[in-house]
Amino acid sequence: MFDYKLLAALAAVVEQAGFERAAQVLGLSQSAVSQRIKLLEARVGQPVLMRVSPPVATAVGQRLLNHVQQVRLLERDLQAQVPSLDEGGAPERLRIALNADSLATWWASAVGDFCAEQRLLLEHLVEDQDVGLKRMRAGEVAACLCASERPLAGARAELLGAMRYRALASPDFIRRHFAEGVSAPALARAPAIVFGPDDQLQHRYLAALGQEGGFCHHLCPSSEGFVRLAEAGFGWGLMPELQVQAELGRGSLVELLPQRPVDVPLYWHHWRNGGALLEQLTRHLHRQADKWLVPVVGV
């Protein structure tokens, strides 16, 4: 068997984003954590961590973390069957990467009851799809909810449905920028709001209207902040229908081109051998998701 004390040290340094916090969590001195990482590297025969801030796992380190994540899920199953194995420590948290808009809208309602019944603690990592899947491949998360349909090796990717987005702006913004009506060229000239460098929704929306190329935009990596900026007249942008019911109701946000929603599919990525809990959560999500998500056309 591997020496899991060493692997747990590696996992703690990466999860806690540093040696100091890893030491606190493990109840060890920082030099003891360092020592364990060095010992692990001596056994593996190569570095497992790049010593940058925060520390990053090397390729081989990632394979080790991936293994740790899966062993933890299996341990949880075993503990459910053999409760005396429970060491009384803090309960393990299931780490899940998901897109910011799901976390800001339907996710909590969909899994709240499940977590309360199972006494399950969650750690959420807000990541766009590429980083979320990279973290899953690196063994840092047990599952990932994102728009990419391609499963990782050893994992499943299941379609849950789609989030519907609408292009919205404040009435004041519309008066200022679309006095002649909302046309595609006028839209391309008005400032937009974009979540981050990976957010292509606004680009795709303009492209579908025949407007290719760059456009000026604010950047706001916060779902709630995005809606607040739109309401305050910073720019136009695509927002999840689920998130803006109140704003649409009171008229502080207005749809720019009605009947042009954008549907973004959401896939649930999870390890095939992720243990019973992850399987149950997956089944639960399938039962719940269509309360909030729309069906994907053509699937």
Add this chain to the structure above:
Amino acid sequence: MFDYKLLAALAAVVEQAGFERAAQVLGLSQSAVSQRIKLLEARVGQPVLMRVSPPVATAVGQRLLNHVQQVRLLERDLQAQVPSLDEGGAPERLRIALNADSLATWWASAVGDFCAEQRLLLEHLVEDQDVGLKRMRAGEVAACLCASERPLAGARAELLGAMRYRALASPDFIRRHFAEGVSAPALARAPAIVFGPDDQLQHRYLAALGQEGGFCHHLCPSSEGFVRLAEAGFGWGLMPELQVQAELGRGSLVELLPQRPVDVPLYWHHWRNGGALLEQLTRHLHRQADKWLVPVVGV
């Protein structure tokens, strides 16, 4: 004078979090960007970037970025005075680091008019205080809104007021965990919600009630997700009063121990020589902030 083509390449690689995207933004090939960074390193006589993913500026690289950020702000002033200097490119965005809860609540309302009048585009970076100030020191942002009162060398830190937080949970959660009433020990046993490893609000709240030590908690690095989790009965947590008016109104969240708010002061950090625009934004914020923030007692 420095060779600003080289410095702009460094800034683009760090701001765009990679060589590929930096090349797109600069309209260069990736190898041309690489070449510029190497040339810069040859001139400086040491590495300016650590080649990890995403690339990280070295200490000397950070000093260069800091300089670039300040030069950009000064250029903007000059352009306002000499409009013919405007090269017609995409307008420069002002990069600002701020705490997630401000962005989710009052920030947009406070600065929306200012940005529309000045035709100013913003790039928001959501960071807790230590990382936000680190980014400011690294020259990656022009200003930082956070709870730390200590100014960086060359910068000012001005108190704007405090955000008021209240400890809340769903009625269902309260029935499940506090059948005997909300006592400090019962609170320490019930699952909490914590924003991230740096969020000590819940810890401090329990400590003030005489409950030291660890407690089980979910982790949720999203302001809106935090409120959604609390509403769905995941746990209790401290939420900005500004953000939960609707939830308190309809009773989906209830205060645990009334009359025990926690006030978190907010300081606006900005460079002393940050140019006229940053000065104006600072004055605007001072005029606006007390519409949303509460006065800090004892100041």
